[in-house]
Amino acid sequence: MQLTNLLYKVPLQSTSGNMSVDVMKLTMDSRQAGPGSLFAAIRGTQTDGHQFIDKAVEQGVTVILCEELPDNRANDVTYVQVQDTSYALGLMAANFYEHPSQKLKLVGVTGTNGKTSTATLLFRLFRQRGYRTGLLSTVQNQIDETVIPATHTTPDTIALNELLAQMVQRGCSHCFMEVSSHAMVQHRVVGLHFAGGIFTNITHDHLDFHETFDNYIKAKKSFFDQLPASAFALTNLDDKRGLVMLQNTAARKESYSLQTLGSFKGRILSEGLFGMQMDVDGREVWFKLTGRFNAYNLLAVYGAAVLLGEDAEEVLTQLSSLASPPGRFEMVISDNKIVGIVDYAHTPDALQNVLETIAGLRQGNEQVITVVGCGGNRDVTKRPIMAEIACKFSDRVILTSDNPRNEDPMAILEQMQAGVPPIHFKKTQTIVDRHEAIFQAVALAGPHDVVLVAGKGHETYQEIKGVKYDFDDRQVLREAFQQSISEK
Numbered sequence: 001m002q003l004t005n006l007l008y009k010v011p012l013q014s015t016s017g018n019m020s021v022d023v024m025k026l027t028m029d030s031r032q033a034g035p036g037s038l039f040a041a042i043r044g045t046q047t048d049g050h051q052f053i054d055k056a057v058e059q060g061v062t063v064i065l066c067e068e069l070p071d072n073r074a075n076d077v078t079y080v081q082v083q084d085t086s087y088a089l090g091l092m093a094a095n096f097y098e099h100p101s102q103k104l105k106l107v108g109v110t111g112t113n114g115k116t117s118t119a120t121l122l123f124r125l126f127r128q129r130g131y132r133t134g135l136l137s138t139v140q141n142q143i144d145e146t147v148i149p150a151t152h153t154t155p156d157t158i159a160l161n162e163l164l165a166q167m168v169q170r171g172c173s174h175c176f177m178e179v180s181s182h183a184m185v186q187h188r189v190v191g192l193h194f195a196g197g198i199f200t201n202i203t204h205d206h207l208d209f210h211e212t213f214d215n216y217i218k219a220k221k222s223f224f225d226q227l228p229a230s231a232f233a234l235t236n237l238d239d240k241r242g243l244v245m246l247q248n249t250a251a252r253k254e255s256y257s258l259q260t261l262g263s264f265k266g267r268i269l270s271e272g273l274f275g276m277q278m279d280v281d282g283r284e285v286w287f288k289l290t291g292r293f294n295a296y297n298l299l300a301v302y303g304a305a306v307l308l309g310e311d312a313e314e315v316l317t318q319l320s321s322l323a324s325p326p327g328r329f330e331m332v333i334s335d336n337k338i339v340g341i342v343d344y345a346h347t348p349d350a351l352q353n354v355l356e357t358i359a360g361l362r363q364g365n366e367q368v369i370t371v372v373g374c375g376g377n378r379d380v381t382k383r384p385i386m387a388e389i390a391c392k393f394s395d396r397v398i399l400t401s402d403n404p405r406n407e408d409p410m411a412i413l414e415q416m417q418a419g420v421p422p423i424h425f426k427k428t429q430t431i432v433d434r435h436e437a438i439f440q441a442v443a444l445a446g447p448h449d450v451v452l453v454a455g456k457g458h459e460t461y462q463e464i465k466g467v468k469y470d471f472d473d474r475q476v477l478r479e480a481f482q483q484s485i486s487e488k
Ligand SMILES: CC(=O)N[C@H]1[C@@H](OP(=O)(O)OP(=O)(O)OC[C@H]2O[C@@H](n3ccc(=O)[nH]c3=O)[C@H](O)[C@@H]2O)O[C@H](CO)[C@@H](O)[C@@H]1O[C@H](C)C(=O)N[C@@H](C)C(=O)N[C@H](CCC(=O)O)C(=O)O
Pocket: 028, 029, 030, 031, 042, 043, 044, 045, 046, 047, 048, 049, 052, 151, 152, 153, 154, 155, 156, 180, 181, 182, 183, 209
């Protein structure tokens, strides 16, 4: 694409060099830059992309997009200076891929918890309704039946537009995507046209990145601030910040609630381990998902589908046949009836929701044994809180490693231990090795007891010092069940 077309609507500060060059590829990584490509220098959290401009030039790059022009500029390279490279790149990626988001109905889901669940249920629902559909999620990206591995909850702006363009090419009419708070701050969705936005909830997370809760709220809210008037903005009225999110949006304001009157109203009638009965806008429906948090997700999915023009009754009938997404309250039951639950609860709020759901499903004096850890190189403030919640709602707790990444696993566990109230010391154990921790939990369990393995959900690896080792909580649970039965 001609550089001038690529720069359509991009606020420029200055340019130098030939502006009638052709750009074949966009990249923000100098290691991927070469002849015909445009390298965008982005100031990151680890390093500053501006440091790699010379390297990109050496590799024969055609255009440099930057916030600061280098003093020594190459004659055969075009330099474009903008105020904010990530923002400019967002607009340029949309131009480069010819605005795929305008050629399908794109719905974004934001919030601390429930994005993957909501987006995945919407994706499955719309596929079941016969639409070609796309999904961009933490677990995986999908173009109809084709699975494309995901590296982020929200892909970077270039990958994102490329994926959307592929969806359009494959005839998709809808795409459901997660919009993380990181994505908002880094302008990953800046050039996109949304048909709708959904807010799930907001609780503490990612304070390592956003620093204050206020910044985190602002990041989520900015998604609704940028929605066009043609879109719908569907919010959770029962969340304290539900209305704040929509304060400045131009989009049509819609809401859902389990507690008050919203555009879409639901009520849980009964709950069991294998599903729940709800009243949704006056219709009684049985869902295969359980837990109050899933009642919210289902209501959001139903509301969004209706706002996209689908028939309410048909939507509810089809929703009732859908199962939970992978690693979200996923059950593995042993031959002797120990109930294993693998859940991606990696925030205090999610952990509490899952444990409260389990507590609500208890019928007698079954024990709840929780295995939980916290990821390294992530928000440290949640560590003691998650340990405290685990203790409060469980009979036994085994603190273990999640993805330690580049931190010392024992140091993370010490921060978790600091949250364990003295009265719970006796029921708490610390086992660094996650495999061993799961085996120990199963060894402690008897028939009908619940073993909750929290934090990693669908993940099939454990990341330790830059290496991703094969690890699947569901698989390890199955192995532990087998061993416990053969020993008994
Ligand atoms: C905190 C964060 O979001 N980091 C993302 C960010 O990295 P960064 O800002 O640290 O980048 P950096 O390493 O400082 O480098 C700055 C720039 O120099 C460039 N560079 C670097 C080295 C080099 O040799 N040449 C070069 O050009 C880099 O490509 C980059 O453009 O930009 C990178 C390139 O797009 C991302 O891969 C990286 O995601 C990392 C892997 C990550 O873990 N992100 C997580 C925290 C994240 O984004 N999570 C959210 C959701 C979480 C949730 O909702 O629960 C997500 O959307 O996935």
